[in-house]
Amino acid sequence: MNHVNDAMVEIVDLVKKYKKSTALAVDKVTFAVRRGELFGLLGPNGAGKTTTIGILTTRVHPTSGHAKVAGIDVDRDPVGARRHLGVVPQRNNLDRSLSILQNLLFHAAYHGVPTHERMGRATKLLEQFGLREKGNDRIDMFSGGQAQRAMVARALMHEPDVLFLDEPSTGLDPAARLFVWDRIRELKASGVTIVLTTHDMDEAASLSDRVGIMDHGHLLALDTPSALTRTLPGKSTLEITTSSPGQLSPHRLTQCLGDLGGVERVELLDDLMGSEGDMGEEPSGGKGGHRVRLFLTGSAPPMIAPVASALADLGAALHDVHVGTPSLEDVFINLTGRLLR
Amino acid sequence: MSTSDPEFISPISTDDVEIGPVWVFVAVLRRDIYVTGKELAVFLAQVIIQPLLMLFVFGRILSDLGYTRHGYAHLLFPGIVALTATLTALQSTALPLVIDLSYTKEIEDRLLAPLPVSWVAIEKIIFASMRALVAAAMMFPIGLLILGSIPWSARAVPMLVLVLVLASLVGSALGLTLGTLVPVQRISIAFALVLTPLIFTGCSQYPWPSLSKLPWFQWLTTINPITYSSEGMRGALLPSLPHIASWICIIMLIFSFVLFATIGVKGFLRRAID
Numbered sequence: 001m002n003h004v005n006d007a008m009v010e011i012v013d014l015v016k017k018y019k020k021s022t023a024l025a026v027d028k029v030t031f032a033v034r035r036g037e038l039f040g041l042l043g044p045n046g047a048g049k050t051t052t053i054g055i056l057t058t059r060v061h062p063t064s065g066h067a068k069v070a071g072i073d074v075d076r077d078p079v080g081a082r083r084h085l086g087v088v089p090q091r092n093n094l095d096r097s098l099s100i101l102q103n104l105l106f107h108a109a110y111h112g113v114p115t116h117e118r119m120g121r122a123t124k125l126l127e128q129f130g131l132r133e134k135g136n137d138r139i140d141m142f143s144g145g146q147a148q149r150a151m152v153a154r155a156l157m158h159e160p161d162v163l164f165l166d167e168p169s170t171g172l173d174p175a176a177r178l179f180v181w182d183r184i185r186e187l188k189a190s191g192v193t194i195v196l197t198t199h200d201m202d203e204a205a206s207l208s209d210r211v212g213i214m215d216h217g218h219l220l221a222l223d224t225p226s227a228l229t230r231t232l233p234g235k236s237t238l239e240i241t242t243s244s245p246g247q248l249s250p251h252r253l254t255q256c257l258g259d260l261g262g263v264e265r266v267e268l269l270d271d272l273m274g275s276e277g278d279m280g281e282e283p284s285g286g287k288g289g290h291r292v293r294l295f296l297t298g299s300a301p302p303m304i305a306p307v308a309s310a311l312a313d314l315g316a317a318l319h320d321v322h323v324g325t326p327s328l329e330d331v332f333i334n335l336t337g338r339l340l341r
Numbered sequence: 342m343s344t345s346d347p348e349f350i351s352p353i354s355t356d357d358v359e360i361g362p363v364w365v366f367v368a369v370l371r372r373d374i375y376v377t378g379k380e381l382a383v384f385l386a387q388v389i390i391q392p393l394l395m396l397f398v399f400g401r402i403l404s405d406l407g408y409t410r411h412g413y414a415h416l417l418f419p420g421i422v423a424l425t426a427t428l429t430a431l432q433s434t435a436l437p438l439v440i441d442l443s444y445t446k447e448i449e450d451r452l453l454a455p456l457p458v459s460w461v462a463i464e465k466i467i468f469a470s471m472r473a474l475v476a477a478a479m480m481f482p483i484g485l486l487i488l489g490s491i492p493w494s495a496r497a498v499p500m501l502v503l504v505l506v507l508a509s510l511v512g513s514a515l516g517l518t519l520g521t522l523v524p525v526q527r528i529s530i531a532f533a534l535v536l537t538p539l540i541f542t543g544c545s546q547y548p549w550p551s552l553s554k555l556p557w558f559q560w561l562t563t564i565n566p567i568t569y570s571s572e573g574m575r576g577a578l579l580p581s582l583p584h585i586a587s588w589i590c591i592i593m594l595i596f597s598f599v600l601f602a603t604i605g606v607k608g609f610l611r612r613a614i615d
Binding site for chain 1: 362458
């Protein structure tokens with residue numbers, strides 16, 4: 001076993017099987033998070049991210065394997081581990097019988113923060129999280145974003161060494177999300193080790209030092225966001241939607257496009273569209289069209305013309321074009337064959 | 342910190358003073374007391390209305406109308422105090438826990454505090470018992486007010502306190518058991534099936550020895566722990582009246598508490614940790 005010297009979180013061959021389930025929620029997952037690192041666990045709902053966080057935060061018993069936070073085995077010494085970790089859950093679990101300020105103060109009391117320090121810390125955190133005016137408000141009046149910020153502030157009251165954020169921006173509007181992201185970046189800058197789960201690739205890519213991609217309980221890949229996208233073939237991507245009056249076989253389409261110079265790999269996204277449901281636009285598949293992503297060796301715009309003419313040769317037309325660079329989502333699709341959401 | 346591996350660098354906050362779980366427990370208890378204190382009037386209304394009406398209807402109205410014999414009110418009073426203690430305790434753990442563990446999840450912040458999870462369950466028992474004792478104590482002035490006089494002797498106090506403390510603990514443990522074992526979608530039916538029979542088979546409204554004419558019912562009442570609180574209270578306040586021997590009451594109450602506290606704490610752990 002390869003110990004990471006400065007690991008603040010370390011899990012080794014972690015397995016969790018829930019009684020009522022036949023499948024493993026977490027299946028032999030191993031990773032370590034360095035001190036001061038911001039580690040993102042990326043995966044769709046049901047991938048095992050929340051269970052992994054649950055084990056690390058002493059709320060779920062592992063079936064086998066080891067998990068340590070700040071050097072403490074969370075299953076053998078959960079009380080000791082809780083002194084060093086802070087948790088921001090997915091759902092609002094603020095104490096509704098108390099005001100926000102009292103939530104913070106009682107949390108500090110539960111964690112043995114000396115009485116004379118509590119108010120100072122709470123005032124500072126409320127200020128930092130834009131809740132200064134809200135200290136005495138009732139929780140029921142809070143928006144999703146305010147509750148999320150309040151929960152982060154609460155988790156920081158006992159100055160944890162490791163902060164766990166479970167889907168920190170799910171359900172937040174874009175402005176609230178950016179605000180939370182900025183606060184997370186500040187925390188990282190202040191030296192807090194952060195583990196966050198997300199099914200949002202933008203969030204994972206823009207915040208994390210390293211990302212672990214999970215699906216069906218397995219850790220499929222683990223690296224920096226840029227290293228992960230580098231594993232993909234090609235420098236850029238071209239996503240096209242075709243429309244064709246007649247029946248064009250997807251096989252023929254992908255083969256034909258794959259033969260073009262500069263195309264490294266072709267991925268058919270038709271099925272993915274079906275699973276995604278509401279695309280806002282009429283899915284092309286229904287009209288005999290297809291959606292395809294091309295991974296290119298060079299830049300994308302010069303490829304549009306050759307692609308269009310290749311399609312014309314097949315009796316199809318270019319309906320929509322989207323130029324991009326490989327993203328974590330592409331990494332996920334590449335690993336699992338499915339869209340992230 | 343004895344479980345730390347030497348490979349790991351010691352955590353940042355080791356220089357912080359680590360407080361023991363007892364202090365964390367006190368902080369958690371303080372939270373519940375604070376919240377109840379904020380809503381003291383609501384709490385008192387919640388726990389006093391039912392026993393107050395029972396005393397009024399059974400002890401006063403029925404007696405004034407001549408449906409009950411002279412002295413019945415004095416016989417009823419110790420039973421109602423015992424019932425109040427047990428039911429208040431039960432209601433202070435069961436329903437709040439169901440709501441907390443299933444919907445609001447407010448308790449999670451305390452489950453993540455540095456104390457054993459079972460202590461959070463024990464805190465619930467202690468706190469619910471405190472509420473129950475306050476409610477039971479309130480019954481004395483209320484009884485005096487409604488009934489005009491209540492059975493009382495200073496010599497009864499130690500036994501009375503012991504029985505009420507045990508009755509409260511049993512009620513809290515029973516509530517913990519209900520609140521953690523019953524699936525949330527069945528809680529209303531469970532309450533209907535458990536609460537009402539508990540109220541009427543606990544010998545609060547009649548002394549146990551007088552049931553000898555109805556042996557099957559007398560037998561049935563022995564499985565209700567409230568029977569032993571009611572009889573224990575009668576033994577303390579009306580020693581001359583035939584009652585179940587006090588030592589039997591105490592033993593049965595302790596037995597019930599240990600039984601339900603064990604089941605309840607286990608149920609709580611099952612709900613709190615996956």
